[in-house]
Amino acid sequence: MSAVATILVVCAISIVSLIVLSAIDANQQTELTEYLDEVKLRYEEDGIDSILEELDLEPQTLWDRKESFERLNEHDAIFALFIDDELILGTELTLPASSDVRWQTLDFGSNQSFKLLTLTIQLDEQQLLSIAQPVSYEHEFTSSILVRFGIILSCILALSCFIYFLIAGGNSKKATQQIVARLSEIGQSPDTARLSVDSKIELHKDIVHATNEMLDQITFLHGRAKTMSVGIAHDLKTPLSRVANRLQCMRQDLGDNNAIDAHITRASEDLNAVITTFNNLVRLNSIESGKHKNNFIQINLSELITDLALSYQPVFEDSGRVLELSAVDNVYCFGDSDLLSQLICNLFENALEYSHSTANVWIRLQSHTGSALLQVGDDGPGISLQDQPHIFERFYRADVSRSKPGNGLGLSIVKAICDVHDAQLCLLPDQTGAVFNIEVPISN
């Protein structure tokens, strides 16, 4: 920023100087033209003597090369008056001829040269006057002042820029070192420590903000991973330790075929629970990957739900509960029927597991502008307030003892299926039981 500003200021100064100088030049040009016009007029009136008088010169004055140089050096003009191509007055130098007033350069060699304003006028048929006027004092003075002023100003600017960068760079380096040091501290306790820095530089503030946001997200994911690994450990440990116990029992019961057979059956059941947990994890990851989206089609949700409800009604009945179906015909949505079936099955199974033993459970389906509205609910006892925010987390179990079968993945799978369908899933607040509302878009 500062560098750009400096360059702009230097440019502006240069442009102003050039404008001023060219104004002075133009002024000198006009003056010379007017002066020579007057010389010519006097010659026409009074002849050559009047010119000599005007120019304050003795007749027959001739300037050699040295004298010409000195005159020019003193900012005096030099002339050359020719009569019939013979120099009778003025400089012996060959002046550049020009029929109008213009700036030309006269070279004296050894790096000596003069910028001259030249004009050649024909006084009459025989007499020719050439005049060369060096840059005026005024011009020289102004230009030297301007150039010096420009140089000084540029130097000051450059210096101040340098100083600024030195100070700012020092600050920046200090702040950067501070950030680096703090980051390695945060590495020790990434869940609680956050970045802060004493810097007024916007970039640093942005970095601090972004880093802290990233840390928050990492903390969230870390927490989820922790819950998950604890969950996996618990869900695997229970059935696996049962299998281990069974194996010990088998050793004790060797020879008793019936007992051995019973142990094998129970051990297989426990191992199947482990395999189911893994299958669900794989399934969950596969749903979350979104690859099912390629197979999405228009689905008659009414038929799918009616079919599932009819299948589950006997199961609810056998458990002492009632499943009521209330679905509007021909409600469509865009999705994968296998996933949507699992979504509903998981909600049914959740109700079978957690509602009271004679609960009323219902499934309702209606259409709404652009979406299908699905509700699966029961009349109690519902999910406690402290558990509500966590029910869709993997391996979260309201039942801390994990005494009931299952693996806390059912509702995570429900959530993942809703997400892949761009469906809104929510647990309705302030209900007597657990009531899930799902809004599935009708088209893609």
Next chain:
Amino acid sequence: MNVLIVEDDMDTASFIKKGLVQQGESVQHVASASEGMIVASSSEFDVIIFDRLLPNMDGLDAVKVLRASNITTPIIMLTALGDTADRVAGLDAGADDYLVKPFDFSELYARLKALTRRKPISQSTMSLSLGGLVVERTSRKVTRDGQVIDLNTKEYQILEFLMQSPGQLVTKTMLLEKVWGFNFDPKTSLVQTHVSRLRNKVDKPFNIELIKTVRGCGYIISND
């Protein structure tokens, strides 16, 4: 039953082989897709078990090649990939069935049996009968000893599926796939509940129990 196993994992292969030999079936095992394709196209088998993840070649492509060269032997694919999309891809490639590892041997065996007897029971068999139980496939009418039995859709579908393979094990998973079209396993006793209702209607009023439970595996319908 003459079975070809194409499986690179020796433990899985010997597990399957041992089970099949115990059942009195004859087994040949090869460990690579290329060998599998050569053997499958040069000898006659009743069914082929093809692993999906083989070194150097996807089992899926091998099955495609076999089908393209008019080898119509029933094929069941084994895979560690349990997803619907993978399953559909397997069936699209020309496999007849798809089983996810780890599997129960009885599950595999039941499926092999179902594949090998597919030919004799054609869709044109309009009436299935067993021990006085008659299932009319066009009218979906079920009678036992002349008495009409009223079944709902799912009960009828389960019975029809069992009746297509009398004396053979039909697993819970097979029923979930064929009757409900599920590629996932619901936690609850969905299948048990419906089979139990079916039994109440088909077996309970009569002296002989036709539908038998194979504990932890599935069901067999037979007149023994």
